[in-house]
Amino acid sequence: MGSLQCNRRTAAFALAGLVLYPVAISLPMIRVDQFGHHNDASILEGTATLLSGGHILVGVVVLLCSIVLPLGKLLSLLTLSAGGWLMRREHRALTYHFVEFTGRWGMLDVLLVAILVAVLKLGDMVEVSAGPAALAFTACVVLSLLASASFDPHSLWSDSDLVTADETSDDT
Amino acid sequence: MTSQDDNNSADLPSAVMRPEGRSSLIWIVPLLAALLVGWIGYRAWHLRGTVITIHLDEGYDLRVGDDVRYRGIAVGTIRSIVLSRDLDGIEIQAALQPNASGLARAGSRFWVVRPQLDVTGVAGLETIVGPRYLAVVPGDGPPSDRFVGLNEPPFVESIEPGDLEITLATSRRGSLRAGAPMLYRQVQVGTILSVGLSSDSASVEARVRIHKPYVRLIRPETKFWNAGGFDATIGIRGMSIQAESIESLLAGGVGLATPPFAGEVVRNGHRFMLADNADEEWLSWAPAIPIGSSLLPVGATVPTPMRAVIGWKEGRWIKSDRSRQGWVLQTKLGLLGPADLFVPGEGEGTGEDAVLLEVAGKSIALKGDHQTYVGGLAVLSEQVSTNVWPSSKRRNATMPEDCLVFADPASKPLPLAASRLTEDGGKWRIDSALGLDEVWHGAPVVARADGMLVGLLLVEDDTAHVALLSTEKVAGSKE
DSSP states (O other): OHHHHHHHHHHHHHHHHHHHHHHHHHSEEEEEEETTEEEEEEHHHHHHHHHHTTOHHHHHHHIIIIIIHHHHHHHHHHHHHTOTTSSOHHHHHHHHHHHHHHTTTTTHHHHHHHHHHHHTOOTTSEEEEEOHHHHHHHHHHHHHHHHHHHOOTHHHHHHHHHHHHHHHHHHO | OHHHHHHHHHHSOOOOOOOGGGGGGGGHHHHHHHHHHHHHHHHHHHHHOEEEEEEESOOTTOOTTOEEEETTEEEEEEEEEEEOTTSSSEEEEEEEOGGGGGGOBTTOEEEEEOOEEETTEEEOGGGTTSOOEEEEEOOSSSBOSEEEOBSSOOSSSSOOTTOEEEEEEESSOTTOOTTOEEEETTEEEEEEEEEEEOTTSSSEEEEEEEOGGGGGGOOTTOEEEEOSSEEEEEETTEEEEEESOHHHHHHOOEEEEOOSSOOSOOOTTOEEEEESSOOHHHHHOOOOOOOOOTTSOTTOOOOOOEEEEEEEEEOSSSOEEEEEEEEEEEBSSSEEEEGGGTSOTTSSSOTTSOEEEEETTEEEEEOSOOEEETTTEEEEOOOOOSOOBOGGGBOOOOSOOOEEEOOSTTSOOEEEOGGGEEEOSSEEEEOGGGOOOGGGTTEEEEETTTOOEEEEEEEETTEEEEEEOOOOBOTTOOO
16 A cells, blocks of 8 residues: 555656656756857757757767656656556566666756856856756756655555455455 | 464554545645746746847848847847748847837838948947847837848938928939938038939939928028038149038038028928039028927927126125126026026125126126016126027916926037926926036026927026026016
């Protein structure tokens, strides 16, 4: 029962993260003022610029770390916490390993913005400030952290065990 | 099986079942997230402002993120710049801030401000280092979101109601060019808006705008001549070069002169011939035509007050020179001015020494024979100037109204809004926030509505008020 409640919490956090996700990647993340030109950059635009600019490696890393992996993690947590009826057990185990792996990479962007803001405060020449998406992205990252922290891996096998236990008890 | 369970339950703590309903509180988190998304989305949508599209022939290095500016401040941002579909220009999308959405109306003019070095001057200096920007002058049509921008900054930024537009015709273009000045006694009174062939190509026509204060200078007999370039005469006595002014020498321009008794003021669209050179006679014309102010209705004239200084000696044994200054206005009855310009000091120690009033290059001995009126004004029956303010152009006012104060004829008048004035027993007190100093003492105050003289501005001990004209004489003042 306790793991079920945990999973409900996980599902709630993951759902909240998913709600914030589109805003986080599509609205301006950082705002760069350079010699009076100002430029807003969202994660999507930035990734597209990197890829079309020929920076394939960096572009792919950014694409993975800030777009694909967070989304994959949130979706996985949501499906895992939704219960056993969505996936077979082997797949769930695999998915859980994926969540564990992606957890370490999800925070890169906020870190990146923090470093950029710190490094590029060059006075009046260049000014970098966080845009509205920074808030959404931070919330998104925190929510996915909470979701994975509150996820109880026991539920991966416990509720299927419960089912088999019920079946065996019915049999006897 | 069951008995064993019972045994264990004695020494093991039993699990307490929590009601499940409590955990549904957690669903507030996604709800909060949805609210946050809604808020951020609303802000982004709201700050987006009015989006307008402007077609321009040239981009002049304008970039995405540059400003749209009006009156020197940023009122919007360039969102995107793309080539137009048929390659004949560029399409700029700009987002105006919500409070500047009123700039997006039919007739609004947009142009790219860039450094321009021209014979008439330098423009857009700030854009040499800084970014280009899109400047805008609002029109007065209905709201619109598609515009065609100008390639060059407009010569006349705002078309004032009351300006006069006339046409000049000539046989050849000479140095006529759009933006060149119209010069009356080498003072700019207007601007050439455009130059081109007439529709039958028989002549060159120039459209000219005369600024509102100078509209009265243009009469049917007014002569125009090409003032660009210079005349060089080389003779035995050497070389003489004549040019209208350095500015018109380089930029071209049109001189104009009006003879005395030249007829009525012309109407819009009047056609004049442009001569190649000015006659000697034209340059000698000097009719007295009162000019107006751009803040007064057409036809209203501007008072020309004169600086007056009253000087006297003070002290019983050791006499020191004292003086006080202010403006006086010549009227038919005499000099109208603050009463304290006609009375020395605090009335003590004047003795037998002459009190002198210096005005218009004359020195008048004051014998106390002025006429004092209620409110602190006085009239001294002296005629020192031929520029007499007509008695038909004065009236009595009661309630505060929008006014202009004229002091130094060469500088701009001071506007006084009715909201800055409070009626206070026959005079209007002026909001101390305006900070008027003694330079304005005695300056004539003219109503903006009809150009009538309503009073004089008096400044005493750092407080200023408008002393209204009144016909009531102060009892005891001599006739």
